[in-house]
Amino acid sequence: MKIVLEHLTKQFISRHDANEIVTAVNDFDFEIPDGKLVGLLGPSGCGKSTTLNLICGLEVPTEGKIYFGDLDVTNLPPENRGVGMVFQNYALYPHFTVRQNIVFPLENLKGEEKMTREQMNEKAMEVAKLVQIDTLMERKPSELSGGQQQRVAIARALVKTPGVLLLDEPLSNLDARLRLQTREQIRRIQKETGITTIFVTHDQEEAMSISDLIIVMKDGVMQQMGEPQDVYNHPVNLFVAKFLGTPAINVFDGEIKNKKLYIGDDCIGKCDADDQEVYVGIRPEGFIPSEKGSLKCRFDRIETTGRDTSVVCHNEHCISDEDVRAIVDSDEKIVHKDGITRFDLRKGKYHIFSKKDEKVIDA
Amino acid sequence: MHNKNNLKGWLYLLPALVFVGVFMVYPLIDVMVYSVEEGYNFASQSYNGVGLYNYSYVLHDPYFLQAIKNTFILVMITVPLSTTIALLISLALNSISKLKDLFQTIFFLPYVTNTLAVGLVFMILFKKTAYSDGLINMFVNLFGGRSIDFITGSYSAKMFVMCLYTIWVVLPFKILILTSALASVPKVYYSAAEVDGTGSFRTFYKITLPMISPMIFYLVITGFIGAFKAYSDEVALFGTDLNSAGMNTIVGYIYDMLYGNSGGYPSFASAAAIILFAIVLTITVINLMVSRKVAVK
Numbered sequence: 001m002k003i004v005l006e007h008l009t010k011q012f013i014s015r016h017d018a019n020e021i022v023t024a025v026n027d028f029d030f031e032i033p034d035g036k037l038v039g040l041l042g043p044s045g046c047g048k049s050t051t052l053n054l055i056c057g058l059e060v061p062t063e064g065k066i067y068f069g070d071l072d073v074t075n076l077p078p079e080n081r082g083v084g085m086v087f088q089n090y091a092l093y094p095h096f097t098v099r100q101n102i103v104f105p106l107e108n109l110k111g112e113e114k115m116t117r118e119q120m121n122e123k124a125m126e127v128a129k130l131v132q133i134d135t136l137m138e139r140k141p142s143e144l145s146g147g148q149q150q151r152v153a154i155a156r157a158l159v160k161t162p163g164v165l166l167l168d169e170p171l172s173n174l175d176a177r178l179r180l181q182t183r184e185q186i187r188r189i190q191k192e193t194g195i196t197t198i199f200v201t202h203d204q205e206e207a208m209s210i211s212d213l214i215i216v217m218k219d220g221v222m223q224q225m226g227e228p229q230d231v232y233n234h235p236v237n238l239f240v241a242k243f244l245g246t247p248a249i250n251v252f253d254g255e256i257k258n259k260k261l262y263i264g265d266d267c268i269g270k271c272d273a274d275d276q277e278v279y280v281g282i283r284p285e286g287f288i289p290s291e292k293g294s295l296k297c298r299f300d301r302i303e304t305t306g307r308d309t310s311v312v313c314h315n316e317h318c319i320s321d322e323d324v325r326a327i328v329d330s331d332e333k334i335v336h337k338d339g340i341t342r343f344d345l346r347k348g349k350y351h352i353f354s355k356k357d358e359k360v361i362d363a
Numbered sequence: 364m365h366n367k368n369n370l371k372g373w374l375y376l377l378p379a380l381v382f383v384g385v386f387m388v389y390p391l392i393d394v395m396v397y398s399v400e401e402g403y404n405f406a407s408q409s410y411n412g413v414g415l416y417n418y419s420y421v422l423h424d425p426y427f428l429q430a431i432k433n434t435f436i437l438v439m440i441t442v443p444l445s446t447t448i449a450l451l452i453s454l455a456l457n458s459i460s461k462l463k464d465l466f467q468t469i470f471f472l473p474y475v476t477n478t479l480a481v482g483l484v485f486m487i488l489f490k491k492t493a494y495s496d497g498l499i500n501m502f503v504n505l506f507g508g509r510s511i512d513f514i515t516g517s518y519s520a521k522m523f524v525m526c527l528y529t530i531w532v533v534l535p536f537k538i539l540i541l542t543s544a545l546a547s548v549p550k551v552y553y554s555a556a557e558v559d560g561t562g563s564f565r566t567f568y569k570i571t572l573p574m575i576s577p578m579i580f581y582l583v584i585t586g587f588i589g590a591f592k593a594y595s596d597e598v599a600l601f602g603t604d605l606n607s608a609g610m611n612t613i614v615g616y617i618y619d620m621l622y623g624n625s626g627g628y629p630s631f632a633s634a635a636a637i638i639l640f641a642i643v644l645t646i647t648v649i650n651l652m653v654s655r656k657v658a659v660k
Binding site: 056057058077078079080083084085087088089091093094095104105108109156160 | 549551552554555557558559560561562565569570573574
């Protein structure tokens, strides 16, 4: 099912000061195409979960409308929207078995939708098989591992065959290895069912790896929406550029003078924009070590973590929190003369942002 | 090493064990001994023989049978009723946001009020005097009813006041426990239930109730024990001569046997105490068995 948000805004009265109004979601206006897996991404407190709750129906928007397909669901209660929700800590009822948990939503059905006990069990078994927990049906949630609980929660959300599946930080309670497995599971389940799925996360890697589309948020405002790789390669502003990618993008103070881009005294490329001070963001993989390279950095050390070899160096114009970090080919020879390493920059792996509004400037 | 540690452990426990021994175990054994000593004489500290005569006497004493009847009626009416009412009030308290603290304080006030002071208030509400028939009777009259003598009148009227009083006295503690139990149920379960379209009654019955059931069982068990040991509330309402008021309880009977006007019979009192002990133990074991069975389910 297609989801359309129209100028969606949600304001709360501040918990600390009754006169202060907090805008958790600010004028959201976008469309999520049918059958996509969408990652809603942003730092803590940026309004991701509120957005999810609005779509789910647990919160009522201050302004704006929500459509599922052509149906205006803005004022519908959650149960009439056809949504399934997986909560961050799963919210499995501890006193029910896995089967009872999954069947619970079906028992609420009224009127024509009402099911017999056999139909319910059949349906529960069907989704349990889908998420591969069909052998655990008689266990209590406390007897399951975190990953299994997660899958029970997904099964419970799917049992009514919702048009929209919502997941709030689905992987945050799992350990690293399980997180990888589970995100593949979510991907697979989403593909098998074809249900439009939105999941909230603050982990950009998680969002990038499994989403068809990602939406980056900051302070209640949508920053950018698009295919993960596309957003990564073409960030619209400095925030998006900094938020996506590990290690993070290296940001430098720079300047455009006479159609040329400078970092300090080093001219690193051309730029058509007007003369101005700018930020230059260079992806770690955007550095090419070269004896005649244009960007000069003071060499510090080489770090090898698994398959990545990174050159750590200093540059006085770098304003990121850490040192300059360049990821290079492991067989690349790093030459440093008098403690200075030189790099050329890979086209498309660095971005220029205006100092005024931090928006991207086309090179 | 192992033994030494064991010794140390017992040493740490010693103060507690001494107190339990002196004030719990020894008296219990002593009471059992008293209860089988026939014809015990308080002055000479002598007795004629050992047997079950004391039990037989107590169990044939109409006052004791009346006390058992009163106590059982009190227990069976007040425990379920007070727990249910407390639950309803807690649910209401939990669902309001304004003035919640104020109401919580108001509902807790009776708990810190002296039993006898509360008894006095009930006297004003219910007692007939030369000048008035009591506040409640004024209302009864207002609606065209005839005055009822709650304090010295019919058994059912007296029992009604007794139960009302008991419920009112035990309510605050139950409300306190249940409101905190309700508040401790994570909100996310209600969100999940809402998304699934669970009706409010079903949410309560299927989610809230099971989640607070340990606290409810705790209240029922302690409620039973407390109601079986009722005595001071009766004195507050009907005075010290409970036997003639027909409102005596088991503990009241034990007290009367020891110190009352007809007192001075520690053997009979001991036998009655042991019978009470057996009753409370049986009921508590049944309660625990039921709660365990429900919890497992």
